[in-house]
Amino acid sequence: MGRLSDLFAPETVAVVGATDREGAVGRAILENLRDGFAGEVVPINPNRDEVLGLECYRDVQAAPPIDLAVVVVPPTIVIDAIEDVAEAGIDDVVVITAGFAETGGEGAKRERQLRELAAEYDLNVVGPNSLGVMSTPNGMNATFGPENALEGSISFMSQSGAFITAVLDWANEQGIGFQDVVSLGNKTVLDETDFVREWGEDADTDVIIGYLEDIDDGQAFLRTAREVTDDTPIVLVKSGRTDAGAQAASSHTGAIAGSERAYEAGLEQAGVIRATSVQELFDYARALSGLPQPDGDGVAVVTNAGGPGVLTTDAVGDSSLRMADFTDETIDALAEAMPDEANVYNPIDAIGDADVERFREALDTALDDPNVGSAVVVSAPTAVLEYDKLAEVVIEKREEHDKPVVTCLMGGERARAAEEVLREFGIPNYFDPSRAVAGLDALARYCDVSERTIGEPTTFDVDRERAREILERAHDREDNRLGVESMALLDAYGIPTPDGEIVDDPDRARDVAESIEGDVVMKIVSPDISHKSDIGGVKIGVADDDVYDAYEDLVARARNYQPDATVLGVQVQEQLDLESAxxxxxxxxxxxxxxxxxxxxxxxxxxxxxxxxxxxxxxxxxxxxxxxxxxxxxxxxxxxxxxxxxxxxxxxxxxxxxxxxxxxxxxxxxxxxxxxxxxxxxxxxxxxxxxxxxxxxx
Amino acid sequence: MGRLSDLFAPETVAVVGATDREGAVGRAILENLRDGFAGEVVPINPNRDEVLGLECYRDVQAAPPIDLAVVVVPPTIVIDAIEDVAEAGIDDVVVITAGFAETGGEGAKRERQLRELAAEYDLNVVGPNSLGVMSTPNGMNATFGPENALEGSISFMSQSGAFITAVLDWANEQGIGFQDVVSLGNKTVLDETDFVREWGEDADTDVIIGYLEDIDDGQAFLRTAREVTDDTPIVLVKSGRTDAGAQAASSHTGAIAGSERAYEAGLEQAGVIRATSVQELFDYARALSGLPQPDGDGVAVVTNAGGPGVLTTDAVGDSSLRMADFTDETIDALAEAMPDEANVYNPIDAIGDADVERFREALDTALDDPNVGSAVVVSAPTAVLEYDKLAEVVIEKREEHDKPVVTCLMGGERARAAEEVLREFGIPNYFDPSRAVAGLDALARYCDVSERTIGEPTTFDVDRERAREILERAHDREDNRLGVESMALLDAYGIPTPDGEIVDDPDRARDVAESIEGDVVMKIVSPDISHKSDIGGVKIGVADDDVYDAYEDLVARARNYQPDATVLGVQVQEQLDLESAxxxxxxxxxxxxxxxxxxxxxxxxxxxxxxxxxxxxxxxxxxxxxxxxxxxxxxxxxxxxxxxxxxxxxxxxxxxxxxxxxxxxxxxxxxxxxxxxxxxxxxxxxxxxxxxxxxxxx
Structure with missing residues (x-):
């Protein structure tokens, strides 16, 4: 754990604004903490001696030493309350209270105050406008949500509190567990980069997932996530991908939408695996949290059902993976073990009367093949196939070969018990062959991320001073648009430019042309004329003898086109052979x-x-x-x-x-x-x- | 119902090969029929007087009149059994027995015999190698699968029997019902086109869905499906989309894979909505089976949760739909009804403390807007929102405004009861906002299909005889590759070609050149030389005076390049101005x-x-x-x-x-x-x- 250890593993948590009033947020949090937290819970409320049976203190100064303060007081007194907390030497604060930047006006001012306070006291602040935080190892649920999380190795951050409540309910039903959960709120102090860094250092977090509507500091996030993804996968839903979505996100959190292109590039460069829906997020996270990395991109498919086998093969074709080519030994061994009607090539169709033993044989043989990096087991329910036993075989073979295996045991309720057993051993079962393959694909893509080496940017030996001077000249001219007259900027950075010069009299133009071999290209140089060709401001293939007249003509055309245009001169440039370029x-x-x-x-x-x-x-x-x-x-x-x-x-x-x-x-x-x-x-x-x-x- | 009415609505069904032997397919079918079929079930077996308590007949001739025969006898006697059935005047036969073309050799011969028999007696044959057929209105389950279907308005065909068993189990759990189900098997006689036609005429089928690995006759399917989709949506999973998948499909059913590009184009032209997974298939089918068509492409999103609202908006951005622009009246009405913190623009965020009444107000106002064609209700679970009551509101408003509404009530078990109520009223609830929007999108795309008018191909006045003569000449030459010498073919079909001619002597070349204005292009014409330019076999900008020499030169080059090449002559062609083309x-x-x-x-x-x-x-x-x-x-x-x-x-x-x-x-x-x-x-x-x-x- 890093510097945020008190946030997720405090020994004492104060609820500032604790109350026993029915329906109050300050009560919901206190109840959630009381019902499972392994540490001590301290209610703070100047008007109570006791809340929900716990001794209540009038302020944090009066209370026993506190590691984490959860603040739920009304917005008008929230800044004072946080200052009290800071004065009491508490560094970690979760601000539940809403009514900050998201409401504008007074709220925005409050947000600035909070930022200043945090800087002054070096506070770790979650929120404001947060649902709270959870950490399952110590049973801490410091949120006002209706559900607690199961324990697991996924750490989860969300810029939407509702997203957390919507997901937890379902995750509990699916048996999906979490390590830490944080509702980021307005991200006034701590943001996604802080949690990615924290969880990257947390040995108990196998996968970091998140729902984000914006990223505050893209460069910082990119650097941090790039390091973290060497060891820990990050899967994110970044919403606002579409124009309409970006607009909606902006009105939801007040986030300034960067371009989707930038997010796409930045997240990819950071090694983040991106999901576009809740379903994808968890389909990926389930594969990433319990399975070893695949040993190559070849996938074996083992099934008792031709059609679903073909669908699985299609899904592999759509993914970054490919169907494994079995060795001759594998094919011979399968042919030996399977009935004649079976397909011993990949996908292995053990056909409809396959029992668990036939699946065992097929899966074992396939995973033994050096060309197989991972496997998908796809089954249709039949009278002879016991799903519970099949689950045991899958678990056994997965461990024996130490290769990732995912399953798609089709057929609703019938597969439920087997699914639970598989889950305990880290093997995700998916509803649909395409989702099973997508899970495996996320694992393979993360494997590429964790193995990649990204060279540091080369620092070329450039003339930075000269570049600075050129830019300063623009500054002096108070002209923010620079053109061909600043080509020296490129030259200063070692980027080849054609021979030539910008000149401001026709004699000089001829001199320059004569110093250049062959004909020249001449262009008017004016910040006010952007489409030079359209006004005849470009001449190609000018011989040295014609340069003087051409100069006069170009300037005349520019004047004619726009009498008050600033003409910086005429560029006389080497004529390149563009034929083969x-x-x-x-x-x-x-x-x-x-x-x-x-x-x-x-x-x-x-x-x-x-x-x-x-x-x-x-x-x-x-x-x-x-x-x-x-x-x-x-x-x-x-x-x-x-x-x-x-x-x-x-x-x-x-x-x-x-x-x-x-x-x-x-x-x-x-x-x-x-x-x-x-x-x-x-x-x-x-x-x-x-x-x-x-x-x-x- | 069409000509296949006896297949799905028989009064008497014979099971030829019925038995009470445990584990036998002939027993499984008889049990399935006995347990729900409203008509009469007649076992046929020469060695039994009674099977499972039903009177058994030695052959179909001896039995009472039969509408449909289900044949499960061993492969060696299956042809004789079907002949008996045909002789007894039974037109409709389901052949469960496997061991036909899919096994090659004897099986392929058997398949030819079956085809001939069907043609001779004009039989409607399902299969062979089929799981069987179901029709829920009369409770007929003539399959050997472990599950029966619930009644509903979706008719379902599948080229994989396992796909049916895998899906039914789950569909029953989800409460998804079917009208007819058919396992197509080898499609020796009846194929996808026949069932599309049949169900297109069936008033009780609202949606046709299918899993196909190939389409036997693409042109017939296209014509039939195009008509049917005017009134009935068709959603298909066509597997073998990818190269690997196509190969797998081919080894599964022996289907010759046509190109995916052809399927993509053909299915699109036919108006078929394509799904790539089981999940998509049913996500689409659920929306298409119970909702009215949308009134325009504007979608309103109503939610109590900002984050999921943004995700929904992204999903709309990805779809063929768009976020509706609310009228000023709508915005005013929403602003009146909602708290200040709510977002009254689309997506409508009724915020976390929204109760059912606020949802009612928001949904009612949105659906009332003329720019809103459909709506998605997305909710996170909260203490103040009762999902059961929300379901009632959605049902009420959907019917009142007669516009399609889908829901995404997030949070596992909590939403189950509401989901069931919604389903009864044809409103699909989805796990994920993106799936909810995808369902609505399928509805909108089908709306476009049903409203489209595809003009008949224009029949141009062409010189078909001349074209035939040109092709016949190729036939006489026994040359299957034709080139520029056959440009007259295009001319015969009224396609403009440059002036010119193919000549076989230099004088004629000059005459032709002189009859053409300006310079000409000359090209060697030889079926053996395909890259003419590479050998200098093309001359551009040839003046009339140079044509003679150019002719000689071109022929010499061709001879030089390949002494035994057939040289048909030299094409002398008008030189076009390609500058602006x-x-x-x-x-x-x-x-x-x-x-x-x-x-x-x-x-x-x-x-x-x-x-x-x-x-x-x-x-x-x-x-x-x-x-x-x-x-x-x-x-x-x-x-x-x-x-x-x-x-x-x-x-x-x-x-x-x-x-x-x-x-x-x-x-x-x-x-x-x-x-x-x-x-x-x-x-x-x-x-x-x-x-x-x-x-x-x-």
Missing amino acids: TETIVGMNRDPQFGPLLLFGLGGIFVEILEDTAVRVAPIGEDEAREMVDEIQAAPLLRGARGREPADVDGVVETIQRLSQLVSDFPSILELDVNPLVAGPDGVQAIDLRLTVDTDEL | TETIVGMNRDPQFGPLLLFGLGGIFVEILEDTAVRVAPIGEDEAREMVDEIQAAPLLRGARGREPADVDGVVETIQRLSQLVSDFPSILELDVNPLVAGPDGVQAIDLRLTVDTDEL
Whole structure:
């Protein structure tokens, strides 16, 4: 346990605002604590000497030493009550009271006060507006919910108290147990990152699950969760995935919705397994909490029913797993053991008259196969198959081979007893073959997460000072939109740009052109003219002799188009051979939760119409940059599809990393687009740049 | 009821092969029939006078008049037994006996005999290798399964008997009832199309559901299902979706797997709603069997719990539905009725202390809104909310407003009684908000199906005779691969092709070139050279004066490349302005189940790398052809994205239809590719053609 040990394993809990008034929250909490907590419960109420048979104190100062204070007083006096708690030297506080930021006005002020108080006294505060916390090892139910949790190895956080009450009822019926449960409330002080860190250090927590509507600090969460998921799986329902859902979440908790794309990327980078429903959340958690990691991605399916066997196979095909190819030995052994009509290839169909012994033989043989990493047992009820005995066989073989096995014993009530026995041994039984495979798939995906190595971002040797100067110039100009005139920024970060210069007289233009081999490209440079081509502001293939006139013409066109436009000059640039090159885009915008979000895609229609892009939260290292390039659908075009020469993918990967470093170094860069970044067989070149900077801070 | 009325509503059922031997299938069926069937049960067994207390006859001739014979005799005598049944004038037979095509050898022969016998006597045969049939109105359970079905309005067919036993057990527990149930077995005579037709005519069947591993005759199924789905929803699990699944299905039932793409297109065109799991199948069926059709796609969500409300909103965002925009009147009325902390926008959060009256108010107001077509009630358990009373309110308001309402009353056991009451009134309660919305979504999708009008395929005025002659020439040449030399085929079907001709001497080449305005394109024409460009077999922009030499050069190159290649000549073709045009592809291949499968996409990388294509089973009319063009991701490129001039989409749509007519007229065309079909602003032109024909049949 980490620094929050007093929150979940206190010896003494005070209920500040305890009462025996029927229907009061302060009574419900006291009752829940009294009914199971192994430690001492101390009611605090200045108007009572005793509450529900427990000695009551007028304030925390007067009470015996307290580890955890649960505060349920009315909103108008809640800040004073918490201050009393802090003054009494109590560091851990659960604030049940509502009426904070979620109500605006006075509430928002109260929330600020609470934050300040917590900072001043270094308090661990859960809530406010929380259902409370539970910890099953010591029987502590410091919530006002109607249900207590069973003991288990899942720790559960939720940004919705109702979600907890809705789930517990059902989980109890299913025999699903928890270690700690916390209702996060407004997350004024402690948030998801704190609990992920805490439970990551808790040896008794096998799986962390949560329902979240937002993540306060995406970067902190990403760093922490990435470490925690090395050892402990995290499964989250992050709601507000859709536009409508995000709007609803925002009106529910006042959360500012970051983009779903950022959450998707950030949670994936953090190693979090995402669920989209309550059912998925627990289907995954059940597999992750009791089974060993699979030994490879090959799945064996053992069944007595052809149809369900085919459905299971389809589900495997839909997952990250694959049907195991049995070795010849396995097939021979199965053929020996099974009747002629059985199918000894995967899925093994032991056919309708299979009894428990035939299942034992099939499962044992399959799990013995080195190509089998895990197994699913799927059965239809028959007169000759006893489910209780089948459960015993599954438990025995799972342990003997130390490979994960999940079951789908079909047929309602008939399977209930067997399901309970299986559960005791950590084997989840699922209603449906597709859910069984999804459970196994979560386990396999977590196995990948726990085994992955994510290289640290490379720190390239860049000219940070020069970049700072360029950005400062924009700051001085009070212009927040920068364009091609700031290409030196890329140069400072070691990103190749075509030879050339921005000049402000025609003679200089000719000099520059003459210093460049071959014809040049000339472009008007003006922050006020964004679509240069449309006004004839770009000239291609200009010979040295024509450069002077071309300069005059470009400036005239710009003036003609918009007399008051700021013209910074004309860019004279090396003309690249684009014939064998591919246009790509690397962009960045800042997400309110996750910060810099990098985007990669091929140019033009690929980004604009097909939306074929990859995103990652920066900073990223080489592996992640390469993943970005590989995961777009059009990736084969870069790798030399259809007879093209392969582009310099390594150059693209490096450029993405250098831009990751740039946007991480300068938070004042709000948006950035290198478009196009041309990738040819011999290298990459950034042709154009647009960025938006925050001129207030640099 | 249709022609299969004796199958489901017989007055007398014979069990041929009835026995009282413990564990025998012939006993299990007799017991199941005896225990509930409203009609008469007649055991047939030459060695018994009485079986299980019922008078037994030596053969069907000796028995009283029989409507339906269930045959369970051993495989070696099954054909004789069925012949006896047919001779006795019984038209309806269920063959339980296994050991037919699924075992190969003798079994395959037996299956042929059964098919012939059925044709000779015009028998309706279910099976062989079937679990049997059930029909609840008359209590008939003519299966050997352990469970009987409850009465209801869902009719259910399954290609897997185990699937039926696995499902019934659970369905009984859930109170889900059925009208008819049939285990299709080997489908030697009656198949899915027959039952879809039968149940489509059955007033007591509200929903048809099924588990299928293949569809015997895709075209027949499509036509029948399309009619039936006007009035009766069909929900199917078609397994073998994935490659691994298809392989497993094939080894299970011996079904030849057609392509998943064909099933996907064919089932969609048929109006079938597809489920991928047992759970989805029943989640959809429950919504479709008891609720009215929604009045528009706006959904209202009413809840007492913010978190689950957001999850529900996400689920709506994922579906074909959308969150309803409430009218000002609705919002005012809700604001009046709800406490200040409630959210009166959609999702309506009546907050944690909402009692049944507040739910009543909220649901009533929401359903009254003209923008609300349906509603989801989502609740977390609280001390103040009585689920039984909530169920009554939901039932009352659903009926009062005649709009569909589904519920998600969270919290296991606590919701059970309310769930049962809701079910009685046709309102499905779901475990999870996402499943509740998926149920409502199935209802909405079916509403679209039932309201759609699919135009008959247009019959264009084409020169079918000329097309036949061209195909016959290929037949005479015994060459099954046709190329550009058969472009006249397209011409015969009114598809524009560039001016030009295939010539076999250089003088004629020049004459043709001179008759065409501007430069020409010249291509070598040889069935043996498929990648013409690679060997320099294509010349672009050839001026009239150069045509003679170009001809000689092309032929020399072809000879040089492959001395024994058949050279049919050189194509001299008008050179099109491709600058402003878009290359598209229209293709066709024949699926073993569904027949001609049309494909449309943009050329090159769009088809080959991005796999951005649309497919339909031919024949199709204008609406479906237009859908094909619209549904590809790159469709905006045709419609004039990024400053391009819009292409002649109507021309593309017409070409697809004309090709649909061509491939429907000539089953000997096995594969066809018009690639490219160039679509410019002023029209379309088919530039190249490849087809494979069956030279054995024309």
